[in-house]
Amino acid sequence: MKISKILLAAALALTCITTSAQKDKKLVDKTVTRQGVEAAISFIASDELRGRQTPSPGLDIAAKYLSTSLFAAGALTVPGIDTYFQEVKMVSSSPPSKGLFATRDSSYSVDNELIYIGGSSVNIEAPVVYAGYGNEDDFSDLDVKGKIVVLQAGQKTDRGAMSAFKSGATKVALANEKGALAVIELFNSPQPNWKILRYYLSNTKVALDYGEQDDESIPHIWLEDVNNNRRPYFESYVGNASLTIAGNEIKKFTTKNVIGYVEGTDSKLKDEFVIYSAHYDHVGVGEPDLDGDSIFNGTRDNAIGTATVLKAAENIAKYPLKRSSIFIFFTGEEKGLLGSEWYVDHPLVPLEQVVYCFNSDNGGYNDTSAATIIGIERTTAESVLRKACEAYGLQATKDPVPEQNLYDRSDQVSFAKVGIPALMYGMGITDFGEEITRYYHKQADNPNSVDYDYLYKFTKAYVLACRLVGNMPERPYWIKGDKYYDAGQSLYGK
Ligand SMILES: [Zn+2]
Numbered sequence: 281m282k283i284s285k286i287l288l289a290a291a292l293a294l295t296c297i298t299t300s301a302q303k304d305k306k307l308v309d310k311t312v313t314r315q316g317v318e319a320a321i322s323f324i325a326s327d328e329l330r331g332r333q334t335p336s337p338g339l340d341i342a343a344k345y346l347s348t349s350l351f352a353a354g355a356l357t358v359p360g361i362d363t364y365f366q367e368v369k370m371v372s373s374s375p376p377s378k379g380l381f382a383t384r385d386s387s388y389s390v391d392n393e394l395i396y397i398g399g400s401s402v403n404i405e406a407p408v409v410y411a412g413y414g415n416e417d418d419f420s421d422l423d424v425k426g427k428i429v430v431l432q433a434g435q436k437t438d439r440g441a442m443s444a445f446k447s448g449a450t451k452v453a454l455a456n457e458k459g460a461l462a463v464i465e466l467f468n469s470p471q472p473n474w475k476i477l478r479y480y481l482s483n484t485k486v487a488l489d490y491g492e493q494d495d496e497s498i499p500h501i502w503l504e505d506v507n508n509n510r511r512p513y514f515e516s517y518v519g520n521a522s523l524t525i526a527g528n529e530i531k532k533f534t535t536k537n538v539i540g541y542v543e544g545t546d547s548k549l550k551d552e553f554v555i556y557s558a559h560y561d562h563v564g565v566g567e568p569d570l571d572g573d574s575i576f577n578g579t580r581d582n583a584i585g586t587a588t589v590l591k592a593a594e595n596i597a598k599y600p601l602k603r604s605s606i607f608i609f610f611t612g613e614e615k616g617l618l619g620s621e622w623y624v625d626h627p628l629v630p631l632e633q634v635v636y637c638f639n640s641d642n643g644g645y646n647d648t649s650a651a652t653i654i655g656i657e658r659t660t661a662e663s664v665l666r667k668a669c670e671a672y673g674l675q676a677t678k679d680p681v682p683e684q685n686l687y688d689r690s691d692q693v694s695f696a697k698v699g700i701p702a703l704m705y706g707m708g709i710t711d712f713g714e715e716i717t718r719y720y721h722k723q724a725d726n727p728n729s730v731d732y733d734y735l736y737k738f739t740k741a742y743v744l745a746c747r748l749v750g751n752m753p754e755r756p757y758w759i760k761g762d763k764y765y766d767a768g769q770s771l772y773g774k
Contacts, residue, residue, distance in 0.1 A: 301664075304747040305671050311595040312743055314736040320349075320590055321735065324560065325583035325727040331576040333564025334486060334612040335370070335535045342560050342586075346538040346609045349590055354597040355540035355607060358628040366537040368611055368622040369489040373398060375482045377527030381464060381501065383408065384519055388503055395481050396528065397448060399462070399499035404428070405522040406461050410514045414451035414463070425459035428521055430514045433465040433502060441469040441477070444502075452500045462498050462523050466505040466514065474504050486615040488622055489532055499525050535561075537619045538609040539628060540593055544750075546602035553604045553629050554750045555637040555700075556592050557620070558585035559613030559691055563721060573723040580725050582613070584707065584735060585640035588742040595743050601750030603635070610691050613641075620691035624698055632771055635755045636661065637702035639692040640742060643709075644716035644725075648734040650675045650708030651741055654686045659701045661749050661756040668745035672737040674708070681712045696764045699771030701756055705742055707734075 323329075323345060329338035347364035357364055379390030388394050407427045412418035414431035431451060434443035444467060452463045467474075501523075505511060538560070544550030562578025577583070586609060593607040606629065612618030624631070636659075651674050656662050669676040679686060687693060692702035709716060719725040749756060758765040768774075 300751070301667055301671065301744075301748060304751070305744055307599045308595060308740050308744045308747065311598055312591050312736075312740050314732065316594075317587055317591060317736050317739045318732045320587035321579060321583045321730070321732075322727045324586050325577040325579040325725075327575050327577065331564040331578060332560065332562045334561045334615050334618070335533050336564060338564075339535060339561055339611065343536045343538050343609070343611070346560060346586070346590065347540075350538070350540035350593055350597075350607065353540075353594040355542055355593045358539060358541045358606065361628060364538050364540055366539055366623065366626070366628070367534045368537055368619055369532070369534055370486055370612065370615075370618065371489040372484055372486045372531045372533070374484040374529045374531075376401070376525045378524060379501070379526075380524045381503065381521065382523075383517065383521045390482075393504045395467070395478050395502040395504075396525065397481070397500040397502060399452075399497045399525070401525050401528060402462065402499055403524045403526070404461055405520050408514065408517050408519065408521045410517065411455075414447075414455065414465075416454065419454060419458055424455060427460055428462045428464065428523060429455045429460040430464045430466065430503075430517075432511065433467045434469070439468055441467075441472060444469060448500065452498065456498050460498060462501070464501045464503050464523075466511055467502040468505045468508055468511075470506050474506065486612065486618070488618050499523065501525075535611040535619075537611055537623055540597075540607040542593070542596050542600050542605040542607075544602050544604040545600050549602040550604050551633060552635045552755060553606050553633055554601075554746075555606045555608055555634055555695070556589050556640075556746050557608040557610060557637060557691060558582055558589040558640040559610040559619060560586045561611050561614055561619075563614050566723070569723040571723075573726075576721065576723055577726050579727045579730055580642045580644045580707070580719055581721065582641050583727065584642055584730070584738075585705075587735075588640045588705070588739045591739050592743045592746040596746065596750070599747075601747060603750045605746075605750055606634075613691055617691055617694055620694035624694045631698055631700065632773070634695070634700050636749055637692055637695040637700050638705060638746060638749055639690060639695075639702060640705045641690040642706045643686070643712070643720045644718075645707030645709055645734075646713070646715040647677075647708030647710050648731055649673075650677045651738055652677045652679065652706045652709045653703060654679045654706060655692070655703030658759055658762050659703060659756050660754070660759065661701075661752065664748035664752060665745050668748055669741045671744055672741040674737055674741050677708065680710050684712050697767065699764055699767035699769070701758050701764075701768065705745065707738060
């Protein structure tokens with residue numbers, strides 16, 4: 281008797297879930313059309329938007345399109361805020377056209393032995409002082425005022441490239457405080473290869489502007505010393521050297537996260553928010569490929585993800601969920617997840633009220649029978665996500681290439697780091713092979729190179745998944761033992 285009662289209750293609960301999923305599917309089918317999906321993707325990935333570089337007029341036009349579409353759909357701005365735009369402050373720093381460091385015996389140039397890391401233009405001649413690893417102890421009985429400080433990059437215990445990257449800014453700040461004119465670090469890690477490193481670090485860099493990078497900071501330069509030949513020379517060097525840095529430019533600018541809101545319908549659950557997000561930027565225009573195409577359209581990455589979130593917003597604005605919904609289109613993802621990092625630092629609703637982030641991003645696809653959900657096994661929403669995909673004939677698959685660190689390479693990780701359960705919805709992949717790399721960050725990622733029959737199903741499955749997560753009776757959470765489980769516990773005060 282007892283047992284059959286439980287079974288009956290379980291069977292009833294199951295029917296309930298299924299019926300509600302079916303109801304939600306009907307609502308998805310009412311608003312999401314194949315033409316609507318194709319139109320959104322084709323516009324966002326069009327040549328006219330020139331690859332949506334951060335910053336660029338094409339990115340601004342995409343932002344305008346998204347905000348206008350949110351407005352047309354009936355999604356509101358977040359209460360208390362009168363715009364769909366969140367200004368994200370950024371700063372770009374272009375490398376110097378000229379950079380020369382010359383001692384009595386040798387001279388080094390940014391075309392060869394030097395890498396410019398940052399700082400202002402200078403043209404100076406000053407005494408050189410060697411200051412070990414440039415830590416507080418190293419400076420304690422040294423006079424560096426008015427001098428060019430030469431340091432060993434990294435730390436005594438770890439002279440690798442990562443250590444050099446991590447400790448550089450602190451050392452420069454310390455030297456600056458003590459009155460030094462410039463910092464030259466002897467870089468002696470064989471990996472990564474110096475030439476490759478110089479190539480990458482000589483591009484214009486874009487970062488969030490927290491006011492730290494100002495034009496007045498002292499020059500910070502790496503000098504190649506893989507064989508440790510130069511260190512003894514500088515340890516015993518007495519005399520002046522000259523340093524010229526010219527033609528570098530630091531520019532401050534803003535780009536936009538685009539944010540819409542739909543209030544929840546449940547008197548209790550509406551105080552909980554689910555974020556549905558996608559980055560809408562890409563990498564702009566580059567050299568022409570063999571077909572003469574120089575525009576990186578970013579159809580897969582990430583016009584498609586952007587369209588899925590837009591279709592979810594249109595659907596949910598019409599048929600709201602129990603929980604409140606926030607739709608965010610991020611800027612600057614390709615520059616290092618900048619838009620999502622900024623949002624988490626400047627949230628529009630308290631982070632502890634955000635119960636989930638369902639991010640949509642793609643590198644490419646090679647399996648049109650599936651949606652690959654990076655992190656699907658990590659939260660209690662797994663079964664509803666699977667159900668949403670199955671409703672449209674797609675199999676929900678988990679990350680087939682953990683070695684690619686896809687989870688850490690898109691905006692969901694900005695939310696996970698503060699404890700919010702977050703994962704990434706993506707097109708079906710079975711590996712990161714030729715079919716993916718042919719388009720990934722390539723000029724060939726054009727809007728006429730994708731399968732819109734598949735994308736129609738893929739988008740509907742996303743919108744249904746959004747609905748099911750936003751309506752889940754129990755709030756979704758990390759699976760016990762997850763890397764971010766404890767961060768969640770402390771965020772939500774459990
Ligand atoms: Zn990308």
